Amino acid sequence: MATYNEKEYYPGRSKQVLIVDDKCEVREILNVVLTMYGYSCLEASNGNEAEVMYTSNHIDLVITDIYMPEKDGLSLIEELKVLDPDAKIIAMSGGDKFHNPACLDWAKALGAANTFVKPFNHVNFMNIVDSVINPKDQHQHVMPTRQESFALAY
Numbered sequence: 001m002a003t004y005n006e007k008e009y010y011p012g013r014s015k016q017v018l019i020v021d022d023k024c025e026v027r028e029i030l031n032v033v034l035t036m037y038g039y040s041c042l043e044a045s046n047g048n049e050a051e052v053m054y055t056s057n058h059i060d061l062v063i064t065d066i067y068m069p070e071k072d073g074l075s076l077i078e079e080l081k082v083l084d085p086d087a088k089i090i091a092m093s094g095g096d097k098f099h100n101p102a103c104l105d106w107a108k109a110l111g112a113a114n115t116f117v118k119p120f121n122h123v124n125f126m127n128i129v130d131s132v133i134n135p136k137d138q139h140q141h142v143m144p145t146r147q148e149s150f151a152l153a154y
Contacts, residue, residue: 015133016057018042020050020064020076021092026118030063033122034129047071051079054087061133066093066103074106081111088132091115 017039019030024045031041042057044050047064048071054062062080066073073091080087091107092115093100104115113132116125 014040015060016040016042017061017063017129018044018050018053018057018059020044020047020062020068020073022046022065022068026065033125037126037129039129047073047076047079050076051083054080055083060088061129062087062089063129064089064091066091066107074103074110077107077110077112085111087111088113090128090132092118092120094118 015038017034019027019034019041020043021027021030022045027043027045031043034041042053042059044053046068050062050064051071053059062076064073064076073093077089077091080089089107089112091104091112093103094117104112104117107115114128116128
């Protein structure tokens with residue numbers, strides 16, 4: 001795992017991300033990757049938990065799965081945008097047989113700034129995160145923490 005180096009570019013310094021997914025493994029993987037790049041993370045297992053956490057913490061970015069029990073990601077996106085029209089949200093969905101590609105389009109229509117399909121490559125994922133958190137810093141690109149890039153499975 002990468003170590004924190006003050007002289008390297010870490011877009012996440014002092015930024016808090018709320019990770020919302022019903023699968024603990026996915027939350028853990030995202031937390032590890034985001035932490036490697038300097039982000040601090042909170043986790044929620046469904047949209048209801050996420051909404052409570054969003055209203056009681058300063059959250060710079062929400063990364064939410066679409067299909068979850070109790071409250072799905074589309075409902076969460078819609079409600080967060082009502083609470084905070086400036087909320088920065090990234091939606092994700094699994095590439096399995098239950099994945100409906102249109103759900104990510106719906107997420108964007110509801111206000112998600114970007115989307116991705118799981119499993120994912122950590123460098124591409126971090127570039128998506130960085131572009132949403134720091135839209136004016138498009139010249140900065142997250143570099144791999146190792147020589148090789150790897151795909152993260154859920």
